[in-house]
Amino acid sequence: MSRREDPLMQWCSQPMQATGTVDAPAHEADLYAVRTAQGSFAARRAASCLLEPQPGDRVWVAGDLEQGLYITAILARDAAAPVHLRLPPGSSLGTTAGALSLQADSLQLVSRQLSVQVESAVLCAQTVTGVGREATWSFGRVKLICDLLESFADRLVQFSRWSQRTVDGIDQVRSKQIDYRADQTMQLQAANFMADASNLVKLDGEQIHLG
Template sequence: MGIRDEDLMQLCAAPMHGVATVTALDAATLTVQTAQGALPARRAASCLMVPQVGDRVWLAGDLAHGLYVTAVLERAAAAGCELRLPPDSVMSVPAGTLTVQAPALRVVAREAVGTFGRMKLVGDLMESFFDKVSQFARWSQRVVDGPDQVRSQHIDWRADRTLQLQAEHLVANGSRLVKADGEQIHLG
């Protein structure tokens, strides 16, 4: 090995850090333009913001073991950003409050599970569309200030003890049959 080769080997093991620009990317690696030319790099585990072509990034590492993009410093376009976490990640705030604030929030998942000691939703409009809904509660109360409508093919309400319908005006219509059955029936 000549003197020049030894100098090159030392250069490969020398730590590098500085600003670079992302010029290309694929699934696993990025190409960054540095003062030393175009070099391959990988996104560091601590770099949650996914780099895009044209981003100015902070680079650290060495040529022998690899270069890593540790942070996105500046985005060339006024585009949004993607935060990417590794599989089975946890976002934890041991004390205090975690607030996510935005004009619009969209959550997309194949399955979602939430466990809450207490949950409160406040809003102007709530719409939900499901193929099947199952709810279980020890106690339930609902107050509606205005119309409350249910439309269904069949409605089956059952109470083990008492079912009470109370109103100033109660109207029951059956186009074919109205049936009342009981040991005693009181009208009036």
């Protein structure tokens, strides 16, 4: 008797479709224990079933016992149970035309590496908070408009080939020590200029002109 003539093997190769309940999560080879009216079977998650099965889910099972059974859809789940979409490696989500929108009361992205490539980007937020160890920005031009800018740093280092700053009101610097050095010329000009020192005022140069 050939293998295909065995009644048991013929029964195992018959297509099977049924509803069942997931009893246990996957442990090995992505197998799930599914309880049906015909008994309990081990089933894999079908490639088209993006929703990861959870214990207690009402699922649709299809396939055969010889080649294996597959969970093709999640039919029902407790409303309070979490939902997890699990995609295979190298997956992508996109549309060939139009816009793609993600909407949620709270959106969280968790990744070891995040890359964003766009021609233009717009960010509108009431509050933005960033926490990290190191940040590097490379822009051809940066324009910042705000009502209040506060910066706190243990150490601030800036390098530029050319710098210009215009302050309409008061420009005030308070420091324990201030050191201004110019390789060529330093100019201080004002309608009223006052220099005050508690202990010492020193002017040193080859020529000193007053008046």
